[in-house]
Amino acid sequence: MTVNEPVQELKLYRRPMPRTWWLRNRRYFLYMLRESSSIFVAIWVILLMVQLAQLGAGRQAYQGFVDGFLRSPGAILFGAVVLAFALYHSITWHQLAGVVQVVKIGDRPLSPRQVTAWAFAGWLLVSVVIATVILVV
Amino acid sequence: MSTETATLTVTRYRPEVEDQPTRQSYVVPYDEDMVVLDALNYIKDQLDGSLSYRWSCRMGICGSCGMNVNGTPKLTCATFLRQYQPNEIVVEPLANFPIIRDLVIDLSDFLNKLGKVKPWLIPADDRPLSEGEYRQTPAQVEDYRQFSMCINCMLCYAACPVYGREPEFIGPAALALAHRYNMDSRDAGRATRLQAMAGSAGLSECTYVGECTVVCPKNVDPAAAIQRSKIAATADWYSSILMPWAKR
Numbered sequence: 516m517t518v519n520e521p522v523q524e525l526k527l528y529r530r531p532m533p534r535t536w537w538l539r540n541r542r543y544f545l546y547m548l549r550e551s552s553s554i555f556v557a558i559w560v561i562l563l564m565v566q567l568a569q570l571g572a573g574r575q576a577y578q579g580f581v582d583g584f585l586r587s588p589g590a591i592l593f594g595a596v597v598l599a600f601a602l603y604h605s606i607t608w609h610q611l612a613g614v615v616q617v618v619k620i621g622d623r624p625l626s627p628r629q630v631t632a633w634a635f636a637g638w639l640l641v642s643v644v645i646a647t648v649i650l651v652v
Numbered sequence: 653m654s655t656e657t658a659t660l661t662v663t664r665y666r667p668e669v670e671d672q673p674t675r676q677s678y679v680v681p682y683d684e685d686m687v688v689l690d691a692l693n694y695i696k697d698q699l700d701g702s703l704s705y706r707w708s709c710r711m712g713i714c715g716s717c718g719m720n721v722n723g724t725p726k727l728t729c730a731t732f733l734r735q736y737q738p739n740e741i742v743v744e745p746l747a748n749f750p751i752i753r754d755l756v757i758d759l760s761d762f763l764n765k766l767g768k769v770k771p772w773l774i775p776a777d778d779r780p781l782s783e784g785e786y787r788q789t790p791a792q793v794e795d796y797r798q799f800s801m802c803i804n805c806m807l808c809y810a811a812c813p814v815y816g817r818e819p820e821f822i823g824p825a826a827l828a829l830a831h832r833y834n835m836d837s838r839d840a841g842r843a844t845r846l847q848a849m850a851g852s853a854g855l856s857e858c859t860y861v862g863e864c865t866v867v868c869p870k871n872v873d874p875a876a877a878i879q880r881s882k883i884a885a886t887a888d889w890y891s892s893i894l895m896p897w898a899k900r
Binding site for chain 1: 668673747748750751752758813816817863873
């Protein structure tokens with residue numbers, strides 16, 4: 516006999532889970548938003564690979580891709596949407612990292628807020644270095 | 653007691669007479685000190701003795717009176733009517749569990765899973781009692797104390813959409829308890845527990861919705877426990893590949 520096996524046959528009722536469960540509260544909805552952000556980022560990465568392929572195909576092909584596609588209002592709008600999703604994903608990532616990653620100084624753990632603050636500081640630093648490399652060097 | 657009243661709409665399921673649950677409304681006298689459990693007890697004592705639900709301590713310790721109140725998993729002994737008054741209060745059995753009768757759910761699935769993660773101390777070697785207790789520093793206790801506060805109330809399972817869609821998922825409370833013992837300096841059972849935790853129904857099922865942590869009445873934070881276990885399990889895997897000679 517396994518744990519808690521019913522003594523008599525029970526007529527249990529199993530409730531189906533609706534497909535719209537994620538509309539039930541705000542936090543479920545934000546979770547779905549956070550998860551779906553990866554789809555938009557993935558599409559953007561595919562476009563980036565196409566862009567690199569065009570660059571490899573020569574100046575004319577690349578210029579055609581930039582003028583014909585990247586500068587179109589649709590592509591710019593898509594870029595803005597991807598940026599918003601990427602920022603949302605990154606910010607929530609660092610917020611959760613503070614709770615998940617235990618960082619101890621000696622015996623004493625840092626608070627989640629402190630870990631998140633350091634993560635944001637690191638992100639800012641790396642962003643500044645990359646921006647400097649791209650824009651100045 | 654004032655003349656004000658509160659209306660509770662409660663799930664009824666009487667398997668001997670009906671094939672699926674229905675709802676029944678009751679009007680109870682309202683007082684701002686009343687919790688949902690008080691209202692259910694009033695219904696049971698004064699209005700309808702056939703209503704079935706679980707409760708015991710009515711002080712947030714036993715973990716038996718968990719129900720979905722207006723869609724959110726709550727301990728009904730700690731949920732005041734005044735939060736909802738004058739609106740209708742809908743009381744349902746905890747979501748994601750099969751219903752036995754009215755507000756009573758079937759816990760067998762959880763109890764079987766709980767055993768699989770071996771939530772007890774597995775010391776490295778059995779010491780005779782004469783050698784005394786296993787000592788811990790306050791800092792070592794802090795490593796797991798938060799995760800030891802679980803009262804098995806099942807609110808986290810009712811809040812977890814992963815458990816709702818993938819019932820084989822071991823789930824938040826059991827994984828948090830496994831983490832609690834893994835983090836205990838007196839314990840050496842991590843590798844044994846990993847079999848259940850690292851399987852396809854274990855840690856990897858969790859996508860960090862985080863609602864388990866929101867509804868937990870004891871601030872256990874099962875979501876953090878699961879992610880921390882994921883990191884530990886991943887580190888174990890890499891070290892077993894990179895340093896197969898190292899003792900795990």
